[in-house]
């Protein structure tokens with residue numbers, strides 16, 4: 606049974622991307638499964654990644670870690686990138702989560718609760734989370750991971766990448782015995798000297814390219830599809846959708862498809878978005894509405910019940926994101942709970 610809007614997740618492609626990253630970086634992959642695995646479903650994705658050999662995962666929030674712990678059982682290490690916020694230590698401990706400590710206040714909070722295994726984040730220039738290098742803490746009992754995050758990993762020509770890498774290599778020497786993790790998806794592709802001890806990718810596992818455009822080493826994982834609800838022939842001179850944003854200059858066949866901005870089809874897809882209809886790429890016309898969007902299918906053999914693809918195996922997610930003026934991360938995390946996730950592989 607088709608449903609109006611559906612997200613199909615290819616777990617074999619996820620596994621292939623996981624192994625492709627291991628090969629590219631020549632280092633173990635510790636998957637980032639925050640934001641429900643970028644919207645694809647952390648329970649299914651992390652379970653499969655464990656089958657593929659992953660034993661260390663990263664989430665952003667303690668709440669995400671709690672859910673993941675219940676799904677994965679006691680074995681894997683789960684790090685929480687938010688660190689140890691005020692009053693959170695008991696929750697972290699109860700679910701055996703390891704905070705990535707970002708500040709001296711967080712470190713005091715964790716220690717006051719008894720401490721335990723944890724990481725530290727060192728800020729090497731992004732000025733987001735983590736200790737400034739000058740404020741990096743002395744090594745302490747329980748510290749088993751030191752990480753830093755690249756600001757411009759999607760741009761290999763950016764000189765800041767090497768500056769951050771070199772700064773990280775120096776500061777990480779303070780923590781002998783702690784695992785060093787530096788590279789996100791883009792960083793994994795920057796070269797072997799960016800890999801350190803473990804990679805920390807998200808988007809490339811989920812099908813986005815390391816530079817925000819298609820990469821032959823990365824397979825499509827997520828396919829967002831919509832069912833054709835109605836097909837109509839619009840005479841020349843009439844308009845389609847809210848605010849008359851599309852004028853049919855000649856007779857136009859329109860397929861009204863069952864996915865709108867309440868499903869994660871960004872309104873910014875109009876007027877530049879393309880969808881795959883059979884083998885063809887066709888424009889979304891007029892405004893995307895809450896539950897439906899209109900696609901120009903003139904000249905194609907399209908019937909009610911057919912499906913079109915917003916992005917996926919036929920329409921690359923980075924190209925879809927670029928057309929909507931955004932990035933693959935946002936397309937994936939915008940898909941709402943209304944859209945069923947179907948897992949294959």
Ligand SMILES: *Cc1c(COP(=O)(O)O)cnc(C)c1O
Nearest residue numbers: 637754789790791805806807808
């Ligand atoms: C989100 C995140 C990652 C993963 O980044 P991608 O670009 O999706 O590979 C890695 N490390 C940190 C600290 C992050 O916040």
